[in-house]
Amino acid sequence: MTEKPASGGRPPNEQASAALKAAALRLVSEKGYAKVSIAEIAKAAGVARQTLYNRWNTKADLVLEAMFEETGRYAAEPLDQAGESCRAQLEAFLAQVFTHLSQDGDTVCALIAAAQQDASFRAAFFRRFVRPREEMVTTLLRRAQTQGKLAQDRNPEMLSTFIHGAFWYRLLNGQPVNAGLARDIAAEVFTR
The missing domain is CATH 1.10.10.60 (Homeodomain-like)
Structure with missing residues (x-):
């Protein structure tokens, strides 16, 4: 806002x-x-x-704006970098997100908990924080399909959901969310 x-x-x-x-x-x-x-x-x-x-x-407006801005400093939208594979772009983007989560994971977990208690906050949290990041990943995956780097029978929206589900699950369960996870996710997504 x-x-x-x-x-x-x-x-x-x-x-x-x-x-x-x-x-x-x-x-x-x-x-x-x-x-x-x-x-x-x-x-x-x-x-x-x-x-x-x-x-x-x-x-909610204040907290979500503050979180959105803070996240934007760490996780800018992955751009199509000439000479860099889509897999490398996804890995780099996720590594940036995970760096942010390693520093502000407690805040994000607190917001997720609040979203479970308050339907209007949940809607705002999804719209302002979660959905924009899902769209960034989906856009990158669609670009990979256009370039022939991701099979046409793969569903970019579902893959984005899987990616986000994997790291949210790990974050909420106190498991490492780090560059190794970013590498493993990118490798799994782009496995032929």
């Missing part, structure tokens, strides 16, 4: 926005999504609660 348009008065303070996002991610990681209040986030960020509401309508 983008910041609300100004209705006069002072322009949005980017430092306050950054502080709120950082506080939200830290508190959710430490306590879990459900146990963190808007007031607590504002206090930890050193701003008034109204400052938060001037930017986001709900706690």
Whole structure:
């Protein structure tokens, strides 16, 4: 979600926005999504609660935007790199995602837990966080099919679901989510 348009008065303070996002991610990681209040986030960020509401309508909007931005720093969409195989691109993308999860896995797990308790949060979490990453992988796999690197009888959407299922399962069960897993997944997907 983008910041609300100004209705006069002072322009949005980017430092306050950054502080709120950082506080939200830290508190959710430490306590879990459900146990963190808007007031607590504002206090930890050193701003008034109204400052938060001037930017986001709900706690979910703030947390998801913060998580989406944080993930975007680690897991940019895999681009078609000349001379680099689709398998290598998938492996590199997954390794980036897994690096992020090794640092922020507790926060992601807290958000997954919250999504199981709150249907509206689950829908927003899927739309803003999960689905964009699934689409990135599916796009890469479709590109591989177009290039003849992935068999035409393989289903890119289902493969993307399998890929995400594998690492979410491992993350939620405290198993390693690392470069080795990225390599193994890419090898399995592109096995002829």
